[in-house]
Amino acid sequence: xxxxxxxxxxxxxxxxxxxxxxxxxxxxxxxxxxxxxxxxxxxxxxxxxxxxxxxxxxxxxxxxxxxxxxxxxxxxxxxxxxxxxxxxxxxxxxxxxxxxxxxxxxxxxxxxxxxxxxxxxxxxxxxxxxxxxxxxxxxxxxxxxxxxxxxxxxxx
Amino acid sequence: xxxxxxxxxxxxxxxxxxxxxxxxxxxxxxxxxxxxxxxxxxxxxxxxxxxxxxxxxxxxxxxxxxxxxxxxxxxxxxxxxxxxxxxxxxxxxxxxxxxxxxxxxxxxxxxxxxxxxxxxxxxxxxxxxxxxxxxxxxxxxxxxxxxxxxxxxxxxxxxxxxxxxxxxxxxxxxxxxxxxxxxxxxxxxxxxxxxxxxxxxxxxxxxxxxxxxxxxxxxxxxxxxxxxxxxxxxxxxxxxxxxxxxxxxxxxxxxxxxxxxxxxxxxxxxxxxxxxxxxxxxxxxxxxxxxxxxxxxxxxxxxxxxxxxxxxxxxxxxxxxxxxxxxxxxxxxxxxxxxxxxxxxxxxxxxxxxxxxxxxxxxxxxxxxxxxxxxxxxxxxxxxxxxxxxxxxxxxxxxxxxxxxxxxxxxxxxxxxxxxxxxxxxxxxxxxxxxxxxxxxxxxxxxxxxxxxxxxxxxxxxxxxxxxxxxxxxxxxxxxxxxxxxxxxxxxxxxxxxxxxxxxxxxxxxxxxxxxxxxxxxxxxxxxxxxxxxxxxxxxxxxxxxxxxxxxxxxxxxxxxxxxxxxxxxxxxxxxxxxxxxxxxxxxxxxxxxxxxxxxxxxxxxxxxxxxxxxxxxxxxxxxxxxxxxxxxxxxxxxxxxxxxxxxxxxxxxxxxxxxxxxxxxxxxxxxxxxxxxxxxxxxxxxxxxxxxxxxxxxxxxxxxxxxxxxxxxxx
Ligand code: FES
Ligand code: FES
Numbered sequence: 074x075x076x077x078x079x080x081x082x083x084x085x086x087x088x089x090x091x092x093x094x095x096x097x098x099x100x101x102x103x104x105x106x107x108x109x110x111x112x113x114x115x116x117x118x119x120x121x122x123x124x125x126x127x128x129x130x131x132x133x134x135x136x137x138x139x140x141x142x143x144x145x146x147x148x149x150x151x152x153x154x155x156x157x158x159x160x161x162x163x164x165x166x167x168x169x170x171x172x173x174x175x176x177x178x179x180x181x182x183x184x185x186x187x188x189x190x191x192x193x194x195x196x197x198x199x200x201x202x203x204x205x206x207x208x209x210x211x212x213x214x215x216x217x218x219x220x221x222x223x224x225x226x227x228x229x
Numbered sequence: 230x231x232x233x234x235x236x237x238x239x240x241x242x243x244x245x246x247x248x249x250x251x252x253x254x255x256x257x258x259x260x261x262x263x264x265x266x267x268x269x270x271x272x273x274x275x276x277x278x279x280x281x282x283x284x285x286x287x288x289x290x291x292x293x294x295x296x297x298x299x300x301x302x303x304x305x306x307x308x309x310x311x312x313x314x315x316x317x318x319x320x321x322x323x324x325x326x327x328x329x330x331x332x333x334x335x336x337x338x339x340x341x342x343x344x345x346x347x348x349x350x351x352x353x354x355x356x357x358x359x360x361x362x363x364x365x366x367x368x369x370x371x372x373x374x375x376x377x378x379x380x381x382x383x384x385x386x387x388x389x390x391x392x393x394x395x396x397x398x399x400x401x402x403x404x405x406x407x408x409x410x411x412x413x414x415x416x417x418x419x420x421x422x423x424x425x426x427x428x429x430x431x432x433x434x435x436x437x438x439x440x441x442x443x444x445x446x447x448x449x450x451x452x453x454x455x456x457x458x459x460x461x462x463x464x465x466x467x468x469x470x471x472x473x474x475x476x477x478x479x480x481x482x483x484x485x486x487x488x489x490x491x492x493x494x495x496x497x498x499x500x501x502x503x504x505x506x507x508x509x510x511x512x513x514x515x516x517x518x519x520x521x522x523x524x525x526x527x528x529x530x531x532x533x534x535x536x537x538x539x540x541x542x543x544x545x546x547x548x549x550x551x552x553x554x555x556x557x558x559x560x561x562x563x564x565x566x567x568x569x570x571x572x573x574x575x576x577x578x579x580x581x582x583x584x585x586x587x588x589x590x591x592x593x594x595x596x597x598x599x600x601x602x603x604x605x606x607x608x609x610x611x612x613x614x615x616x617x618x619x620x621x622x623x624x625x626x627x628x629x630x631x632x633x634x635x636x637x638x639x640x641x642x643x644x645x646x647x648x649x650x651x652x653x654x655x656x657x658x659x660x661x662x663x664x665x666x667x668x669x670x671x672x673x674x675x676x677x678x679x680x681x682x683x684x685x686x687x688x689x690x691x692x693x694x695x696x697x698x699x700x701x702x703x704x705x706x707x708x709x710x711x712x713x714x715x716x717x718x719x720x721x722x723x724x725x726x727x728x729x730x731x732x733x734x735x736x737x738x739x740x741x742x743x744x745x746x747x748x749x750x751x752x753x754x755x756x757x758x759x760x761x762x763x764x765x766x767x768x769x770x771x772x773x774x775x776x777x778x779x780x781x782x783x784x785x786x787x788x789x790x791x792x793x794x795x796x797x798x799x800x801x802x803x804x805x806x807x808x809x810x811x812x813x814x815x816x817x818x819x820x821x822x823x824x825x826x827x828x829x830x831x832x833x834x835x836x837x838x839x840x841x842x843x844x845x846x847x848x849x850x851x852x853x854x855x856x857x858x859x860x861x862x863x864x865x866x867x868x869x870x871x872x873x874x875x876x877x878x879x880x881x882x883x884x885x886x887x888x889x890x891x892x893x894x895x896x897x898x899x900x901x902x903x904x905x906x907x908x909x910x911x912x913x914x915x916x917x918x919x920x921x922x923x924x925x926x927x928x929x930x931x932x933x934x935x936x937x938x939x940x941x942x943x944x945x
Contacts, residue, residue, distance in 0.1 A: 095519045103475065103517055108467035109460020111636075113587055114668040118880035121587060149460035162458040169450050169846055172854060173318030174457030175464065175587040175636030204888045207880060209587040209637050210318045211857035213891050215850055 077138050082107070083151035093139025097131075098122045100138045101148060109149035109178045119207040123179040123186075124148050130186035130202070149178040152185065161185050161223045170219035172210030180206050184220060188227045199224065299351060299372040300329070306400065306414030308333060308340050310373070313353035314365050315345045315608055317586075317638035319910040320847035321365075323449050327844060328366045331437050331444040332373030335400040335413070337452065345610040345632035352611045362843060362908040363810070367436075374434040376426075383422050384411055439841060439902050446902075448846035453634065464636050466591035466665045468604045473593070474503065476654040476664035477521040479511035479529055480674065483873025484730070485537030495527035503658040504528070514654045514662045539873035540729050546578055546682050549704050552726025557701055560686050562718050565697035569688030571757050577746035578935040579681040579705065580867035581730055585885060588636020589671040594651035595661035600627045605648040606635035613645035620649050621656070639858070640911075641676050643733055672878035676733025677868060681705035681742035685750040687716070693758030695769060702743055704728060709740030709808040709915065712747060714769035730870070740808040740915045741862065745936060748804035748919030752926065762803060762923060763788055778836040778899060779805045779814040785897060786816035786834040792927070798823065799831075802923025804916045810907040811839035812899075815856070815916035817892075819924040826942050828864055830892040830921055837913050838899035840906040845898060848909045852896050855913035860886045863918035865937050 075093040079086055082105060089104055098115075101107040101124070110133055113121030117135040124133045125147035152159035158166065161181050171177045180203070187194055187202045194202075199220060208216060301309040310329040316322040322342055330337040343349055353365045377397055384402040385392040388409055396403050403410040416422055439446070456462035463469075481488070488509050496504045496513055502524045503514040511528070515521040540548040550557065566572050592605035601623060607613050610630045617628045635642065651664040666674070682703040688696040698716035702723040710721045723739075755765035763783050770776045783789070783803065791801045798821040805814035818832040837852050865884045869876040877883045922933050931941065 091517075092519060095517065099518050102467075106469055108463060108469070111464075111587075112466070112589070112665065114880050116668065116879055116881070118668075119587070153459055158455075158458065165458045166450075166454050169448075169454065169850070171318075171451065171454065171457045172320070172850060173316075173587065173635065173637045174451075174454075174462065175318075177457050178460040181458065200888060207587065207885060207887065209585055209639075209858070209885060211854040211886055212850060213857055213886075213888050214853045214894060217888070217891070 075139060077142050080105075080138065080142065080146060081144065082146045083148060084145075091138065093142070094137050096134050097124070097136040097138050097141055097146070098133035101133060101146075107148050107150055110182075111175055111178060113176070113179070113207065119176075119179075120183060120205045121176050121179040121207070123182040123206070125182060125186050128186060128189055130183045147182075149182055152181070159185065160226045161188065161219075164223035164226065165216075165219045168215050168219040168222060170212065170215040172208075172212045176206060176208040176210075180208070180216060184223060188223065192227045194224060298349070299369070300333075300376045302376070302413050302417045304414060304417050306339070306412060306417070308335060308400075308413065309343050310340055310369060311343045311350040312365060312369060313345055313347070313350045313611060315610065315632050315638075316634040317606075317608060317642070318636070319851060319908075320451065320844060321362075322453065322634065323451050323847055324362065324843050325366060325369050326452055327444045327447075327449050328370040329373045330449075331442060332370050333377055333400070333413075334397045337444060337449050339400055340452075342452065344634070346629070347610050347614050347631070348629040362839075362906050366843065366906065370436045371434070374436045378434040379425055380413065380416055380422075383416065383419070383425060387411075445843055446841070446845075448844055450846070463633055464588055464591070465593060465604045465606045465633050466588070466663060468593040468633070468663065470593060470595055470661035470663075472660045474514040474516060474654070474658055474660050474662045475518040475521045476512055476514045476651055476662045477518070477525040478650050478664070478670075479525060479532065480670060482534055483536050484539050484870075485873060486534040487537070489533040489535050490531075491528055491533070492531035493528055495531070496524040499524050499527070503654065503660075505654055505657040507653065510650075510653060512650060512654050514658045514660075518665075536873060539870070541871040542581065542867070542869045542876075543871075545581070545680055545729060548729060549680065549682050549726050553703055553724045554726075557684060557703065557724065558722050560697075560699040561720055562688070562697035562699060565688045565718055566686075569696055570691045570693075571689040572686070573689070573750070573754055573757055574684070574686040575750055575753060575934060577681075577683040577685065577742075577749065579678075579683075579742035579745060580862070580936055581677045581680045581732070581870075582862045582866045583672055583675060583677055583868055583883065584637075584639040584641030585671065585880075585883070586635075586637030586639060586641060589666040589668060590642065590647040590675060591663070591665040592648040592651040593661060593663045594648065594655040596652075596655055596659070599623075600629070601652055602629045602631065603648045603652060604631045604633060605645070605651075606638075607632055607642050607645060607648070608635075608638045608640075609643045609645075612643065613648055616645040616649060617652060621652065641733055644676070646674070668880065669878040672868070672883060673875045674731075677730045678741070678862070679705040679728060679732035679739070680730075681739065681746075683742060683746040685746055687750070687754055689754060689758055690717070693760055693765075693768075695754065700743075700747065702739065702746075705742045706739035707743075709743045709806060713775050713807055714751065714766070715771065716769070730868075740806065740912070741859070741918065742936070744804070744806040744808070744915040745918045745922070746934075748806065748916070749922050749932070749934060752802070752919075752923045753932065761789075761792060763792070766803075766805065774812045774838055774901075775805060775807050775814075778812045778838050779803075781897060781899060782814035782816050782834055782836040785836065785895060786832075788816055791818070798928050800924045800926070800928030802920045802925070802927055804919035804923060806912070806915045808912045808915060811837065811909060811912040813837045813913050813916045815920040817917070817920040817924045819921055819928060821925065821928050821940065823942075826940050828921065828925060828938065828940065830860060830864075830890070832893045832895070833917065833920070834895040834897075835913065835916065836897045836899055837909065838901055839909045839912070840904035841902045842898055842900045843906050845900075848898055849896055851910045852898070852913040853894060855911070856894065856896075856917050857886050857891065859914040859917035860890055860892075860921075862936055863921050863938060867937050
């Protein structure tokens with residue numbers, strides 16, 4: 074069985090020794106204790122597990138660790154710097170854009186990935202990114218407000 | 230160990246406050262408690278707050294008298310408030326914090342709410358049925374008010390002044406005339422005060438009247454919001470323990486299937502894998518989920534099962550109808566029917582659906598020195614505790630259930646299977662075990678919202694008034710079954726056949742189905758009477774809260790104008806309803822896309838009233854969530870099954886609402902400061918489906934009487 078011995082996560086080189094076929098989600102959560110990334114479906118259908126892989130929002134549940142061995146992985150844990158929230162986190166907090174909050178890390182990572190590439194996204198671009206993210210509390214209206222706030226900030 | 234699915238406690242369907250009684254007394258001893266909570270003064274829960282609401286029905290036997298500490302003021306001045314309620318996204322953490330802050334005259338940020346750790350908190354009952362607001366909030370306020378009055382009495386006594394000359398503000402007790410002041414933290418240093426606090430609090434301390442509210446009634450944000458946006462909040466499946474293993478449970482290939490034989494050897498041969506068989510229960514634990522899956526796959530291949538017959542979702546309504554002992558109840562109003570001007574009779578259906586909370590059922594279990602601790606997501610921590618003590622035959626003081634704020638419940642997380650499963654594995658492994666259900670397991674083995682078959686029959690007199698009303702719900706229960714409309718004679722009844730799927734309460738229980746059928750039927754009656762749907766309803770409603778929300782919604786939506794506009798394939802509809810003491814009305818505009826055979830909900834105006842509003846932003850979020858969540862079962866969601874298997878046990882096959890489903894929303898919260906507050910996390914869901922159905926009729930002339938409402942062309 075092919076194994077993997079190192080991952081680049083949140084700016085660090087992390088040694089590990091595990092089966093390269095395991096999902097990135099599982100390795101982040103179970104081996105590295107980075108539990109901010111959530112399991113929602115394990116099948117690529119909900120985007121709760123979204124992380125950035127070389128800056129691109131990626132569903133970690135359907136990504137094997139082996140396939141990202143040489144790439145830079147960013148998780149929700151690395152967004153806030155020295156206790157200062159990332160503007161997207163700030164926007165979610167300001168708008169109270171969470172009910173149970175379980176979907177929120179994935180939403181935030183998806184949006185961060187989009188805004189990093191497209192600071193001035195069109196509504197269609199926002200929808201096409203965010204429509205993959207499920208929120209079962211159906212807190213979509215406040216999340217939309219948070220997205221607008223974050224996008225406005227990214228523009229300015 | 231018995232792992233066959235049983236229905237969630239039957240009473241939950243009827244009356245969610247009632248949970249399985251646990252006939253024992255327990256509690257951590259005071260020393261241990263103080264170790265955990267820190268030094269300071271403690272006030273015990275006063276006068277059985279949450280228990281008083283349980284009027285004994287079904288709960289036979291005494292409730293546990295558990296640790297009853299309610300409020301603790303630390304020597305550091307931090308106020309801890311203990312509650313058995315759970316935060317599942319409905320916002321109780323903010324609201325209960327507000328209640329304590331208001332009465333203790335401190336900022337919400339000075340309160341730490343300790344929720345649902347059975348080792349620390351009083352039993353506030355199941356978190357369900359919108360009971361947190363009407364029952365637990367007053368209990369917490371009462372205890373906080375009592376604490377405040379004790380602090381005042383104590384300070385007054387120390388200073389030798391009259392109590393009514395002492396003021397409390399911002400966590401300080403002050404005597405203005407002599408300019409003396411003491412912070413709560415100072416007071417908490419006093420051993421004498423500690424003694425005073427150690428008695429049960431006086432129940433009669435006055436709570437803050439509404440006109441003086443400073444914290445209640447305002448939009449206090451979620452106290453732990455920052456933990457949610459940074460991903461640092463640990464949900465139960467995020468809990469890390471030393472030497473933690475990951476568990477997997479063998480599931481039957483179909484409902485009702487019995488395990489005949491299995492060879493455990495392949496898994497036993499794997500390094501670091503623990504295998505457990507206990508009757509029908511088979512599970513494995515391993516250092517990683519992948520490893521556990523591998524082990525489970527290896528033995529699952531060897532399992533022999535004996536399957537049981539099970540109806541398909543296609544035939545489920547016939548199955549339910551046939552299952553009613555003695556047949557469906559007959560309409561008792563034969564005279565009214567024979568003398569009626571018009572008689573209308575219709576049948577409505579609601580499919581089985583899943584709650585599908587974003588966080589699947591999960592638990593971490595750990596045994597140490599014969600004590601069991603579980604972290605799990607549940608709406609019912611003390612009920613779980615009972616389940617665990619029974620299953621493992623443990624005295625209650627050896628079990629502790631801790632419920633971290635949980636990733637959604639929607640009425641679906643009342644039973645403790647994940648915790649029991651994790652605990653059984655952890656017992657065998659002698660190491661802590663984390664167990665997380667997969668989405669497929671969640672779609673298959675969690676409680677369903679019960680399917681409903683509803684028959685409605687009504688007679689109209691010559692004036693178009695309802696002369697008789699007969700309403701029968703098969704399978705989904707009684708919530709909101711009684712009609713709020715005036716009728717010459719009315720009977721509403723329910724029948725419970727043997728159910729093919731394990732079901733439990735859904736957001737607002739059976740009222741989603743009952744209100745759908747009733748409000749669609751009212752529309753049909755209005756049409757039969759040649760009346761406008763709004764006027765027909767108003768003509769049958771007394772003055773009161775339901776009428777108020779209906780009129781308010783119609784006005785905001787401009788109903789009387791919009792119903793007249795005729796545009797091809799577009800229509801407006803309305804519906805209203807009441808449940809659990811709150812009132813809702815919705816108007817909706819839909820457009821029917823014939824090419825895609827799709828109903829697009831374009832605009833929803835909803836007015837909701839649940840007494841005095843505790844936290845407007847949170848209530849608005851609940852109402853929004855209800856409306857959008859309600860779009861799912863209204864238009865798309867249905868659990869399909871055949872041969873005892875769920876055919877669409879994934880978010881791909883089972884389509885829940887998304888961003889792109891968002892209609893334009895106009896939500897109005899009708900504040901009634903003169904009325905007691907009740908919960909708002911459920912009832913706002915009950916008006917949306919019938920409003921859409923009625924709008925579809927206005928657009929097309931076609932009645933859709935089954936949830937989900939799929940236009941006929943796509944049915945074939
Ligand atoms: S958990 Fe990865 S997409 Fe749902
Ligand atoms: S906030 Fe609960 S799932 Fe999105």
